[in-house]
Amino acid sequence: MTINIRPMVVNDKPALMRILRNTPEFKPFEVVVAGELIDDYLENPASDYFHLIAESGSDLLGYICYGPTPLTDGTWDVYWMAVDHNRQGQGIGGRLLEAAEAKMVDAEARLIIIETSTTPSYEKTQRFYLSHNYEIIATIPDFYAPGDGKLILQKRF
Amino acid sequence: MTINIRPMVVNDKPALMRILRNTPEFKPFEVVVAGELIDDYLENPASDYFHLIAESGSDLLGYICYGPTPLTDGTWDVYWMAVDHNRQGQGIGGRLLEAAEAKMVDAEARLIIIETSTTPSYEKTQRFYLSHNYEIIATIPDFYAPGDGKLILQKRF
Numbered sequence: 246m247t248i249n250i251r252p253m254v255v256n257d258k259p260a261l262m263r264i265l266r267n268t269p270e271f272k273p274f275e276v277v278v279a280g281e282l283i284d285d286y287l288e289n290p291a292s293d294y295f296h297l298i299a300e301s302g303s304d305l306l307g308y309i310c311y312g313p314t315p316l317t318d319g320t321w322d323v324y325w326m327a328v329d330h331n332r333q334g335q336g337i338g339g340r341l342l343e344a345a346e347a348k349m350v351d352a353e354a355r356l357i358i359i360e361t362s363t364t365p366s367y368e369k370t371q372r373f374y375l376s377h378n379y380e381i382i383a384t385i386p387d388f389y390a391p392g393d394g395k396l397i398l399q400k401r402f
Numbered sequence: 403m404t405i406n407i408r409p410m411v412v413n414d415k416p417a418l419m420r421i422l423r424n425t426p427e428f429k430p431f432e433v434v435v436a437g438e439l440i441d442d443y444l445e446n447p448a449s450d451y452f453h454l455i456a457e458s459g460s461d462l463l464g465y466i467c468y469g470p471t472p473l474t475d476g477t478w479d480v481y482w483m484a485v486d487h488n489r490q491g492q493g494i495g496g497r498l499l500e501a502a503e504a505k506m507v508d509a510e511a512r513l514i515i516i517e518t519s520t521t522p523s524y525e526k527t528q529r530f531y532l533s534h535n536y537e538i539i540a541t542i543p544d545f546y547a548p549g550d551g552k553l554i555l556q557k558r559f
Contacts, residue, residue: 316432316435318546319547355544356544356545358545383540383541384540385515385539385540385554387558388474388477390475391512397540
């Protein structure tokens with residue numbers, strides 16, 4: 246399978262929303278917020294929410310959303326990433342993350358921050374980022390909800 | 403001095419912007435962002451950025467901005483607080499913080515988060531929150547800029 250990474254365009258949105266809705270870790274209101282960031286990127290030329298997609302032929306496989314962290318100089322955030330539920334474990338997430346990292350470093354990122362959940366359903370996500378040389382810098386128990394804490398990971402350049 | 407705490411109204415804005423501009427810890431772009439949150443609150447009835455002001459007679463002494471943390475259930479943030487540079491050390495910040503905490507607890511806050519800077523110019527701010535029973539839960543070095551880390555404080559209810 247040849248994976249191609251490119252900036253998102255308007256026509257990608259329906260397939261991406263299907264991927265988001267079929268991602269069991271995402272709550273419905275999280276899918277709404279992810280959709281709002283996609284719209285901001287597609288409609289606002291000055292958007293600070295950059296989106297890359299992964300495709301193979303005409304199949305959309307996943308996407309990543311990242312951008313500069315407000316009020317910082319050189320810190321960037323990976324806000325969302327999703328890979329088609331049926332195409333996981335094929336290196337698509339890694340390709341998306343590496344492409345986004347290259348763009349951020351080109352834009353003089355010193356520090357990349359990823360915030361995720363401490364719940365067991367996100368263990369695979371945590372392992373993914375640790376395997377890509379992110380390290381846990383903080384944990385805030387019960388941040389998202391009782392029993393659902395925030396894990397903050399970082400990678401420095 | 404009798405300190406009165408009340409919700410912000412449109413006529414408060416010019417005096418608040420003067421206080422923000424005269425606060426030496428705030429960088430110009432931070433004053434711009436604080437002003438945008440004030441405008442959101444004054445112009446948007448559904449704003450999630452609540453603002454309280456402290457006054458004595460007709461003197462505006464300071465303000466606090468707080469709101470529910472997006473994507474969380476029961477976590478709230480204190481986003482900004484400023485007290486007139488000439489009226490510090492008179493308990494105004496404490497009155498603002500206690501009033502905001504009472505409002506947040508009424509709204510079923512479980513957890514209040516405050517993010518501030520690790521730089522020496524914010525040592526007084528750190529001591530203020532520690533004295534109000536906030537505790538440091540995380541530090542992210544170089545988050546805002548090289549040498550300017552983020553300190554995350556929490557208080558649980």
